[in-house]
Amino acid sequence: MNRHCEVLIIGAGIVGCALAESLARNGLAVTILEAGVIGGGCTAAGMGHLVALDGSPAEWALSLAGVQRWQVRAHALPAAAEYRECGTLWLASSAAEMNEAERKAALYTNYGVSCQLLTAEALYQHEPELAPGLAGGLLVQDEAVMYPPAACQWLLERAQAMGAQLLRGRAQRLEQDGVRLEDGRCLRARQIVVAAGNQSRQLLPELPLQPRKGQLVITERYPGKIHHQLVELGYLQSAHGNAGESVAFNVQPRATGQLLIGSSRQFADTGLADEIDWPLLQKMLARAFHYLPGLRSLQAIRTWAGFRPATPDKLPLLGPLAGHPGVWLATGHEGLGVTTALSSAELLSSLMIGLPPSIDPRPFDPNRFSNANTPICPHALEDALT
Amino acid sequence: MTLIHIKINGESVTVAAHSSVAAALAGRPNRLSVGETAPRAAFCGMGVCFECRVTIDGQSQQRACQVLVREGMEILCDA
């Protein structure tokens, strides 16, 4: 079978679906190809915390825009997406971390994002279950949590309503102006976007992507136990460091009343084997008990592991791929792809259509690691934050 | 037959020793379903379905069919 379309997106994860929607809204004939379940890749494994992170100015720009775009569209999301504006509460366990909270607060305020510094006393009023001895915190009220597979499905349906086509099948290799599927079919397209998450490397082995394993635990329903997404200020170190293994306290109240407990990071040499690494899981739980001792007696119903598609600088690959005319990338979103799906989609579709993007695209240039002329992150040094 | 005394939702009940908590509940609804708040009661009788969950002596989410009654036990149902 031969099919023609203007843009073929490989991968219906949250990144691919957001892009399909954005391109379809701009009137392009989009086909999205998915080998498995919609939103069944990394999108189904993550926490779905919509959070702005300031590991670098580029990360800040993309994630802040992502959070804000979800906020604007929250009212339209279906109930199944479980969008809930519970806010992020960053926890400071020492005076030094409290300084960090103050620095963050200044940044948010600078960008017009409302936030509130909490003294220890105020912190315990907000979250009485927290362990005693914390120094205080920073509450970012408007951030939210979501159920990513349902949001992904919704984006796809929106795209389909605007003419996008969903095709089931697995891309096996990229060819001259087309894609060869596993079942032998060939799809022709003027532009091809590889949005296949970690599996993008099966199509383009040279991509600087490495799966970064993360483990989560979910409990029975305990509504009202905690009220905000609780994250230790040390989280950024875990996310942005390159340590082989790290854990950070990160607990989320789901709309169902369940608690979702994270998070760990490890570069697994086991490939994509998703067995639980028990010692690391136990370290992560110990960290969680340290902040929330009441967790100990709650029932866990399930644990799982997923793989964040990570690049060396933890920023996604968004843009045209040098040496492959007509091939674009939308992958490498590490631990923020749900947050940044909408802003990434907007950025990439602007580039594809030739409109000026609202975010500086250079830090996301897919060729930044091979091309010595492109600085990795243009503004990184000025106001590096960690 | 030895009898023992327990409390179900604060109400005193006398049951045979060695009964399971689910047997003591005798088909009375012990929880409300997640979405539609319909009453539910023990179903599989062997620890598999989790329909019989109750709070026993302050511990929530216990499977009533897998726990034996004890003198003075306090059982709380959600339904």
Add this chain to the structure above:
Amino acid sequence: MRELATELAIVGAGPAGLAAAEIALRHGMPVCLIDDNPAPGGQIWRGGQAGAAMAGHPKLRLLTATRVVAAPAPNCLLLESADGASQLSYHRLLLANGARERLLPFPGWTLPGVTGAGGLQALVKSGLDVRGKKVIIAGSGPLLLATALSLKAAGAQVIQLAEQASLASVSRFALHLWHWPGKLTQALMLGWQLQQVPYAMNTHVRAALGNDRLQAVRLRRGDEEIELACDWLAVGYGLLPNLELARALGCKTHHGVVEVDHVMRTSRRDVFAAGELTGIGGVDKAQLEGRIAGLLIIGEYDRAVALAKRRRRWLRFAAALEQHFSLQPAIAQLASADTVVCRCEDVRFGRLAKCGSWREAKLHTRCGMGPCQGRLCGAACETLFGWQNAGSRPPVFPARLDTLAGNPSTAEVT
């Protein structure tokens, strides 16, 4: 967290586990026997005196009301009970953790008063008072008869037994029973004791009726439908092995049973399986397999092989059971669009029917995401939609977070 160590760990104190334990203990091998139920005996001898002879044996550590929740490291199990967690290291492991019922959705099946067939039997064995109550027992397989008998003995009035298989099928099964004389005697005894109970073939439950509790049952027999008022409805469609733990250990499964060789070795070194796990065949098969595994584990290879020859007849029995009580197509079509299929998360048939696979259903409807982790709805979806559900993630049973967190402190050795 307690740290325990043993030579032989046995999960499941039913007929299979007890038979193996007895052999190992007689040989002087330390055994740790673990069961989720409050007393040994498994499903069949629940609440009875099973294992009494062994109780107090110096080399036996009996852990009842204790479940295996995970296998966090090689030769190591994580256990949980009301008084805390323990970590058990073992040299050999026998999985004898039996089967559960196949429970399939039909309109009204979530009403209090509706239970599994073996489920109601289990509740009665653990003290449920059914004296004078009107009970209907339905579904499929010989377990219905055993349930009827238990209920009668407990003083219930069994007003109807309904078997979905056809009369021809059930008769053919009965006709073959002479291959297994023990089973024939059992069947004859049952038949005699149940002679006052109306037993209808080719009959199934269409719906359970009532508002907040069961009041009546609508049965379909051939082309006619009748309604009967009752207090309890017990419905089960045969048994399914509990594969979660075997899968967590990495044992190969095939067609819904744990794969074993002729002497009960699984695909994993030092892990053995016996009883319903290796195929639904009843108590005699379970005991025999438990003995074979026990003999092998104590090093009596030749005796194990000799005994293994007798296993073939029971495998034939298991096959006959499966063949003659296979489900009629109507049973998979009982649910209507608004029938709840996933009881934990309240997911209705109509939403599931739009999905194409178990994983899609799970991700997009929450089916199977509740505490039973798909034990019921996973099997139901397999029957209803043909979806395979091979996955299982730790923990095997919901467990306290501090159990999963580990941190062994004190050490004890059996």
